[in-house]
Amino acid sequence: MERSSRIAGVIAAVGILVACLFGNIDFHAFNLNYYESEYTKLHTAENIGMSNEALFEATDALLSYIKGNREDISCVQEVHGVEREVFDERETAHMVDVRMLYQNARVVCFLLTGMGIAAFLFIFAVYKKKQISLDTALVSIKDGFRQVTLAFVIVVSFLVVYALIDFNRFWTVFHQIFFSNDLWLLDPRVSIMINMFPEEFFFGMVMRIVAGFVICYAAIALLFYYGIQKHLKKSNLIEKDD
Numbered sequence: 001m002e003r004s005s006r007i008a009g010v011i012a013a014v015g016i017l018v019a020c021l022f023g024n025i026d027f028h029a030f031n032l033n034y035y036e037s038e039y040t041k042l043h044t045a046e047n048i049g050m051s052n053e054a055l056f057e058a059t060d061a062l063l064s065y066i067k068g069n070r071e072d073i074s075c076v077q078e079v080h081g082v083e084r085e086v087f088d089e090r091e092t093a094h095m096v097d098v099r100m101l102y103q104n105a106r107v108v109c110f111l112l113t114g115m116g117i118a119a120f121l122f123i124f125a126v127y128k129k130k131q132i133s134l135d136t137a138l139v140s141i142k143d144g145f146r147q148v149t150l151a152f153v154i155v156v157s158f159l160v161v162y163a164l165i166d167f168n169r170f171w172t173v174f175h176q177i178f179f180s181n182d183l184w185l186l187d188p189r190v191s192i193m194i195n196m197f198p199e200e201f202f203f204g205m206v207m208r209i210v211a212g213f214v215i216c217y218a219a220i221a222l223l224f225y226y227g228i229q230k231h232l233k234k235s236n237l238i239e240k241d242d
Contacts, residue, residue, distance in 0.1 A: 009144025015116010049080035
């Protein structure tokens with residue numbers, strides 16, 4: 001049972017990590033203040049030939065569609081003085097894939113977070129049944145966070161360094177992994193969407209997601225780790241590290 005509780009400790013930590021990651025993706029990807037700030041900095045409306053109001057209506061159409069709040073991204077606005085559909089067929093088809101990716105990621109997040117909660121409850125249940133001691137239960141959680149945090153630091157460090165060195169390549173690989181077609185390759189000469197969201201836009205968003213994710217997970221992990229460590233020291237039952 002002790003082995004099972006240690007596995008549950010890892011699963012619990014993974015659940016919290018995934019919740020922190022998706023929570024930050026959800027917050028920053030739909031944070032309209034960020035869009036407004038980037039549009040102003042990059043002179044997006046002026047470069048596309050739209051008014052700021054029209055640009056935000058098009059943005060709202062995209063974000064609402066991704067979240068499942070509308071059936072399509074159809075949005076007629078004035079562009080360079082001519083009323084037209086903002087997004088063409090290729091952009092529309094790509095957004096079908098983006099929406100599916102987001103919705104699938106959301107389901108996976110809920111499943112893994114649910115498994116994490118179940119893992120915590122499992123550890124608590126076996127402790128209440130006196131199949132493991134309180135100290136063993138706490139050590140299982142502490143070790144789970146330690147192992148997951150180590151993997152987390154290695155993976156995130158690699159991805160951040162990769163993105164900082166060559167964000168274009170990083171972003172290309174991301175799309176190649178998560179999309180099975182090349183619809184994401186949009187021509188800036190004709191695509192309004194790619195001009196709304198150039199590389200600089202996504203670089204800033206990705207960095208904000210990573211920063212928020214690291215802060216969120218680190219705060220929770222440290223709270224658990226040092227809280228448990230403090231309890232074990234008081235009980236004089238700390239397991240010696242290797």
